[in-house]
Amino acid sequence: MKSAGPSKMLIVGSVALDNVRTPFGEVVEALGGSCSYASVSASYFTKPAIIAVVGGDFPQKYRSLLEKHRIDLSGLQVVPEGKTFRWRGYYEYDMNQAHTLETRLNVFGDFHPVIPPQLRKASYVLLGNIDPDLQYEVLDQLESPRLALVDTMNYWIEGKQEQLLRVMKRCHLVLLNDAEARQLCDTPNLQKAARQILKMGPERVIIKKGEHGCLMFSKDNYFSAPAYPLEVIKDPTGAGDTFAGGFLGYIAGARRLNESTFRKAVIVGTAMASFTVEEFSLERLARLKKEDIVKRCRELKDQTHFPRVEL
Amino acid sequence: MKSAGPSKMLIVGSVALDNVRTPFGEVVEALGGSCSYASVSASYFTKPAIIAVVGGDFPQKYRSLLEKHRIDLSGLQVVPEGKTFRWRGYYEYDMNQAHTLETRLNVFGDFHPVIPPQLRKASYVLLGNIDPDLQYEVLDQLESPRLALVDTMNYWIEGKQEQLLRVMKRCHLVLLNDAEARQLCDTPNLQKAARQILKMGPERVIIKKGEHGCLMFSKDNYFSAPAYPLEVIKDPTGAGDTFAGGFLGYIAGARRLNESTFRKAVIVGTAMASFTVEEFSLERLARLKKEDIVKRCRELKDQTHFPRVEL
Numbered sequence: 048m049k050s051a052g053p054s055k056m057l058i059v060g061s062v063a064l065d066n067v068r069t070p071f072g073e074v075v076e077a078l079g080g081s082c083s084y085a086s087v088s089a090s091y092f093t094k095p096a097i098i099a100v101v102g103g104d105f106p107q108k109y110r111s112l113l114e115k116h117r118i119d120l121s122g123l124q125v126v127p128e129g130k131t132f133r134w135r136g137y138y139e140y141d142m143n144q145a146h147t148l149e150t151r152l153n154v155f156g157d158f159h160p161v162i163p164p165q166l167r168k169a170s171y172v173l174l175g176n177i178d179p180d181l182q183y184e185v186l187d188q189l190e191s192p193r194l195a196l197v198d199t200m201n202y203w204i205e206g207k208q209e210q211l212l213r214v215m216k217r218c219h220l221v222l223l224n225d226a227e228a229r230q231l232c233d234t235p236n237l238q239k240a241a242r243q244i245l246k247m248g249p250e251r252v253i254i255k256k257g258e259h260g261c262l263m264f265s266k267d268n269y270f271s272a273p274a275y276p277l278e279v280i281k282d283p284t285g286a287g288d289t290f291a292g293g294f295l296g297y298i299a300g301a302r303r304l305n306e307s308t309f310r311k312a313v314i315v316g317t318a319m320a321s322f323t324v325e326e327f328s329l330e331r332l333a334r335l336k337k338e339d340i341v342k343r344c345r346e347l348k349d350q351t352h353f354p355r356v357e358l
Numbered sequence: 359m360k361s362a363g364p365s366k367m368l369i370v371g372s373v374a375l376d377n378v379r380t381p382f383g384e385v386v387e388a389l390g391g392s393c394s395y396a397s398v399s400a401s402y403f404t405k406p407a408i409i410a411v412v413g414g415d416f417p418q419k420y421r422s423l424l425e426k427h428r429i430d431l432s433g434l435q436v437v438p439e440g441k442t443f444r445w446r447g448y449y450e451y452d453m454n455q456a457h458t459l460e461t462r463l464n465v466f467g468d469f470h471p472v473i474p475p476q477l478r479k480a481s482y483v484l485l486g487n488i489d490p491d492l493q494y495e496v497l498d499q500l501e502s503p504r505l506a507l508v509d510t511m512n513y514w515i516e517g518k519q520e521q522l523l524r525v526m527k528r529c530h531l532v533l534l535n536d537a538e539a540r541q542l543c544d545t546p547n548l549q550k551a552a553r554q555i556l557k558m559g560p561e562r563v564i565i566k567k568g569e570h571g572c573l574m575f576s577k578d579n580y581f582s583a584p585a586y587p588l589e590v591i592k593d594p595t596g597a598g599d600t601f602a603g604g605f606l607g608y609i610a611g612a613r614r615l616n617e618s619t620f621r622k623a624v625i626v627g628t629a630m631a632s633f634t635v636e637e638f639s640l641e642r643l644a645r646l647k648k649e650d651i652v653k654r655c656r657e658l659k660d661q662t663h664f665p666r667v668e669l
Contacts, residue, residue, distance in 0.1 A: 091669075092669070140546060141546040142546065143546075235451060235452040235453065235454075236589060236590075236591075237569070238587045238588065238589045239589050242589070256570060258548070259567060259570035259571075260570075260582070262587075269587060269661050270661060270662070270664070271571070271584035271585075271587070271661050271662050272662075272664075273582035273584075273662075274582075276549045276573075276580060276582070277549065278547060278549045278550050278553070279547075280547075307664070307665050310663075310664040310665070311664055311665060311667050313664070314664055314667055315667060337669045340667075340669060341667060341668065341669055344666075344667035345666070345667070348664065348666065348667075350580050350581060350582050351581070351582050351583075351584075351662050352621075353581070353583075353618070353621040353622055353624070353625055353659065354618050354621070354622060355655075355656070355659060356622050356625055356626060356651075356652060356655035356656070356659075357652065358402075358403070358648045358651060358652055
């Protein structure tokens with residue numbers, strides 16, 4: 048899978064240093080950001096490249112962690128005199144809602160993605176949850192990606208909806224959560240929301256429902272995927288990015304691109320996200336074996352299987 | 359399936375006349391109540407008997423509807439001078455929450471379930487969502503049911519928890535929704551809640567999650583079932599009772615009682631509930647064909663299927 052040529056998969060987003068507190072503990076200056084989670088997740092299936100920015104203070108140990116996962120860092124801008132993006136937040140007992148205490152954009156505030164020439168032919172592109180204008184800049188630098196996936200959040204749906212819709216129109220796949228789908232389409236019904244989003248341009252939409260799994264829609268297909276059951280979630284940070292990275296990474300490493308591939312990719316993304324939330328930061332995600340992933344996918348299959356009903 | 363002998367399945371609960379308003383319309387004095395939904399749902403798989411009470415004003419057309427579905431009405435008490443239980447409520451746009459405008463218990467206020475002698479050997483018993491003290495009275499009248507299923511609601515969890523726990527201890531299967539499970543076990547995590555409930559006595563617990571499907575737990579097994587996708591839900595009243603009736607009815611009609619049977623029963627219950635909410639009252643539920651049910655179960659299978667993941 049990890050070929051010697053240029054990366055087939057690009058991930059654009061943030062690399063951050065996180066301070067996170069949950070009922071299960073706390074980490075300080077831990078590796079975070081959508082690009083970090085997504086790229087390490089994808090690295091188990093393909094050789095991803097990241098397009099992001101860090102400051103001169105970005106710890107060598109985190110750069111080494113990314114390198115160890117053979118992530119192409121040629122598109123990682125370093126601003127020596129600047130500081131890396133920092134996020135400080137906490138989760139309460141129910142773990143569904145991240146509470147932000149502080150966001151310091153630092154070098155991320157002036158970030159403009161620049162795709163190095165050798166990466167412009169990339170086939171698979173993950174536009175992490177950043178300003179839609181930056182997502183659009185990325186699309187403009189690419190030759191003709193086979194599959195561009197856009198992730199987003201309520202902040203952009205509220206503040207830059209027009210720009211977001213322009214990006215969605217050019218993407219093959221849209222990823223959002225249930226609350227965001229309801230908000231974007233102004234309906235409580237997720238089936239209706241998904242059909243509306245498909246009319247906006249993309250071929251597929253995936254609606255993430257957290258502990259309830261996710262739904263994948265295309266014109267002719269509908270897939271309902273479970274979540275992996277966990278009794279303890281230590282830190283939900285990065286679950287969505289891990290899902291996205293695992294999903295698209297699996298597709299980038301697959302031979303064929305059909306409904307079955309997409310469904311398996313959803314299951315792989317689900318399994319990857321379940322590892323991330325079991326520990327803080329990328330602690331669990333960064334030390335997986337392929338067998339761990341296969342085992343969890345098999346469990347997901349067993350947990351959803353039922354025989355044909357005859358009456 | 360519909361054998362000539364005494365019913366193998368008992369359903370205890372309410373028979374009501376409902377006034378319901380939703381964004382899609384309104385019905386007045388429509389057939390409702392947990393027993394009505396559950397028994398008609400079960401009637402497609404077995405010959406259920408109901409234990410309930412109505413007043414002298416209970417319309418003949420509704421009695422005929424139940425008889426047409428070959429439901430054993432020998433345990434349906436009629437209080438000629440009394441009035442049937444009435445519920446008046448509405449749903450707003452999001453359809454998740456029933457708003458009660460008026461509840462008139464009428465004859466249901468003095469109801470005590472009496473199981474006719476020929477029904478005391480019933481193997482499958484559905485204790486619909488009524489006062490736990492009445493549920494207990496039912497268990498005391500039964501010889502030794504093979505599978506007793508108890509349904510409940512937040513009202514009893516708050517007001518009669520001790521009595522409810524006493525019933526749960528004697529039942530094989532507990533059915534509740536996600537909010538109720540969280541409340542009963544004082545944890546946001548449904549996996550944890552289910553494990554706690556299993557320690558209270560029952561062999562299985564099913565947690566219903568509305569539009570997100572349901573989860574079934576036993577000591578050695580875990581099943582995650584989807585919901586049937588619907589773009590329009592006209593009236594959610596009775597969905598849970600329809601699920602319970604279809605679930606237990608399918609089991610009562612099955613030859614073997616193993617994990618596969620239980621999983622198929624969950625899928626059948628899911629399909630049945632999806633029909634109920636498509637129209638008001640029992641309008642859709644009462645005119646199903648077996649092919650409709652089989653078709654919907656097959657769709658649920660297609661919607662959740664994915665191939666084995668190999669890496």
